[in-house]
Amino acid sequence: MHIKKQYRNALKTQTLQYKALQKQILEKAPKDRHKELTKSLREEKMRKMADLSVQYDQSISEMLQRQTVSSLLSVYGKCY
16 A cells, blocks of 8 residues: 555654664763663654554544545445
């Protein structure tokens, strides 16, 4: 499906952005904070990816509902 491909592309983009952000933050941060910052960024990334997943799942559900309603209307519309 087209929506699933968009989702995969969005995940790839988000992953690349987080890697770049992590690199930038760790370059400026003291070495003793790297582990803490890495963990924090990883948790934020997982939350945002979970949100993205929910959004795409909702989009797929809405699309399927519209298709179902449209199909039912076309079938029952012909009966009358």
